[in-house]
Each structure stands twice: as C-alpha cells, then as structure tokens.
Amino acid sequence: MKLEIRNVTKRFKQKTAVSEFSMELETGQCVGLIGPNGAGKSTLIKTIADVLHADEGEVLLDGQRISNMKREIGYLPQYPNFFPWMTANETLLFMGQLSGMSKQKLLAKVPVVLGKVGLTGEENAKVQTFSGGMRQRLGIAQAILHAPAFIVMDEPVSALDPIGRREVLNLIQEIKKETTILLSTHILSDAEEICERFVIMKNGKKIEDTTITELLRRNTRVSVSMEIAPKDLQWIQLAGELPYVKKIEVKGSKVEFTLENPQQQKNMLLKTALNHDVDIVRFEAGGRETLEEIFLNLVVGV
The missing domain is CATH 3.30.70 (Alpha-Beta Plaits)
Structure with missing residues (x-):
C-alpha cells in the first residue's frame, strides 16, 4: 500500500496551518515528521487520519480517498482520551466495536493486543489508575487493534516521564517490524532512534524529506x-x-x-x-x- 499526500492545505480562519504539503509513504517505512512547535505537524497528522478535512489537496491510500480507507489507518492522538471508569479490556472492546469489529473477533483479539503492548495483567484495571506510559500503551493498543496497514502517531512520547518514554519507544520499535508508521515529534533523539526517514516541517511547509544517512552526509x-x-x-x-x-x-x-x-x-x-x-x-x-x-x-x- 502507498499513502499519498497531495498538495494538502489546511487553514483555520486567517492562519494557514499546513500549506501545499505533499509526500508519499511506502509500506514498511517508519517516517518521522519533525519540526518545532507550531509547524503544523499535528494538523497534518489529523488530516491524514481524516479527523480534519483538508481545504485543498487530498490524502490517498492505494489510490482511494482516505475517507474510504479509514479502516486501514490506526491513529494515536497526542493525548489519548479514554473513559476513566472503563477498564483496559472494556476500552478496547468499545473502541473495536466503533471500528466495526465483531464482538467475537474482539474477544479473541483484545488479550493478544494487550499482551503485545505490555498490559497483560492490567485487563481489569480502570484507566483512571494508569500512569501516563500505560495510557499511551493503551492508546497504541487501540490504534493497532484492527490490524491497520498504517499507523499515524501524534507526539507519542512528548508528555511522558523518562520511564514512560522509554517504554513507549521500545514498543514502537517492536510495532514498526509489523506495520508502517508515521509519527510526529519535536524530540530529535527519539526520531533519530526509531525512524529511517525524516520529513521536516516549518511554518506548515515541507522543507526537507530525506533519510538520516543522507541528511548527515550532506552536512559533513x-x-x-x-x-x-x-x-x-x-x-x-x-x-x-x-x-x-x-x-x-x-x-x-x-x-x-x-x-x-x-x-x-x-x-x-x-x-x-x-x-x-x-x-x-x-x-x-x-x-x-x-x-x-x-x-x-x-x-x-x-
């Protein structure tokens, strides 16, 4: 599968958050969307996930509009918003049904996914008792529950303490072996650790799209x-x-x-x-x- 972002522009009143942005993402890549705060990363991520709609341009997956292919996209927002009174198990059952998965399939899949993100044993714990790192792992669990072809992550570790950050980075390292990831971050060391390709944004525009090897080579x-x-x-x-x-x-x-x-x-x-x-x-x-x-x-x- 190929994700294509074609000349996407997104405005909020008089402010242009993303301007004529284009890129392609092939299956099997882990791409870091990096830039300073306010560069337009979150807006672009939400547009790719079809949470926001572009004012101009389009996002295609396998040649089809992303709105018709949403089941192939997993989305992890910067701050996953779960019902605090639900357990981890209930949360994934609820999110899975919203994604159109059958209850029978979910009963088999949820324990597997919780194990994959390191939450085995926490199935019946309420989300309100979770640490920041555990909430983020649960967020990743809901993003991969329906086995999407692509996962987009918005600042997945920026709000975490060092322990939670390391837990989530290690988890992303494992997940990227199985699926394609586009993640936004302003933490350069994280992008350098887990991404093979960098797309750098400034003022809503793409100013660089390269591999880390090439970027460093050109700056010898x-x-x-x-x-x-x-x-x-x-x-x-x-x-x-x-x-x-x-x-x-x-x-x-x-x-x-x-x-x-x-x-x-x-x-x-x-x-x-x-x-x-x-x-x-x-x-x-x-x-x-x-x-x-x-x-x-x-x-x-x-």
Whole structure:
C-alpha cells in the first residue's frame, strides 16, 4: 500500500496551518515528521487520519480517498482520551466495536493486543489508575487493534516521564517490524532512534524529506572545530587575521574555523594556537554536525 499526500492545505480562519504539503509513504517505512512547535505537524497528522478535512489537496491510500480507507489507518492522538471508569479490556472492546469489529473477533483479539503492548495483567484495571506510559500503551493498543496497514502517531512520547518514554519507544520499535508508521515529534533523539526517514516541517511547509544517512552526509563539515579555555578567547581575533582563515564562528568556548584547504591548513592553525600557549580542550578536523545542529540550521537558521 502507498499513502499519498497531495498538495494538502489546511487553514483555520486567517492562519494557514499546513500549506501545499505533499509526500508519499511506502509500506514498511517508519517516517518521522519533525519540526518545532507550531509547524503544523499535528494538523497534518489529523488530516491524514481524516479527523480534519483538508481545504485543498487530498490524502490517498492505494489510490482511494482516505475517507474510504479509514479502516486501514490506526491513529494515536497526542493525548489519548479514554473513559476513566472503563477498564483496559472494556476500552478496547468499545473502541473495536466503533471500528466495526465483531464482538467475537474482539474477544479473541483484545488479550493478544494487550499482551503485545505490555498490559497483560492490567485487563481489569480502570484507566483512571494508569500512569501516563500505560495510557499511551493503551492508546497504541487501540490504534493497532484492527490490524491497520498504517499507523499515524501524534507526539507519542512528548508528555511522558523518562520511564514512560522509554517504554513507549521500545514498543514502537517492536510495532514498526509489523506495520508502517508515521509519527510526529519535536524530540530529535527519539526520531533519530526509531525512524529511517525524516520529513521536516516549518511554518506548515515541507522543507526537507530525506533519510538520516543522507541528511548527515550532506552536512559533513569541511571546517576545523576547536574548544579552548575561556582565558584564551582573545586569541580568536588574532586567528581571524590569518590569510587562510575564511570564517570563524564562536559558540561559547567552541570555535569553528572555515579554512581554504582544511586538510593542509589544520596543522598550521593548530601550530599557531600552540605557539600562543592556547589551552586546547578539544580539536577536531571535519566530522559531521549533530542532528540537532542540522535541525536548528534548517528551522531557525542559526
């Protein structure tokens, strides 16, 4: 199956939350939709799940409008809203019947799904007694109960404490072996851990769509990075006058030098620093930017 998002635009009064957004998602992928708060991620996720309707454009699954294929989509909202007085078992039976599953099928399927999300033994516990991580696992259970081809998740771990976050991340790692996942998040380390492909949003628009390998490859540094003691920061001004230094960026005690020919001139720069008794904490030639640095450059321009 293929999920196609074609030029989707969604407005709320005078604000455009998603603007002419297009992408495709193939079966077997785990894709991270990442961007800062307010980028339009949640609006896009809800449009894909057919909770919201696009003002322009369309969402297709296997060439058909998503409204006709909703049974093939599992949806985990950012804050799953369950009846607190229901048990986990009752919640899934209720949600399954809303999805059109027969009671007979549900009686067989619910215990299996509860086991898959690590809630065996909690079948008869009321939802109001659940921790945040347990509620999120129950949310994932209702999303996969009807065996959908695709699961869309809206910020699945952002509201959880470290223990609950780790539980849910481990669960997503297991689920992605069996189904296709699109999840939104602004927590870059989570996306880096579980997603093979990144789609980055800014101001409702797609600004990047790539794999993490390609993203890091394209952001290989051709500069020299140096971390020096605070007492030696005045040396930076002198280094800026060297003929082979094209640009200097200072971020606290970290200094990044763009050189005309890094391979040949990195040792010259190091020698100059040592000749001026600069206390060097760290020296690195080349290397790659972290995902966080790349993200900031893309969405903030720092």
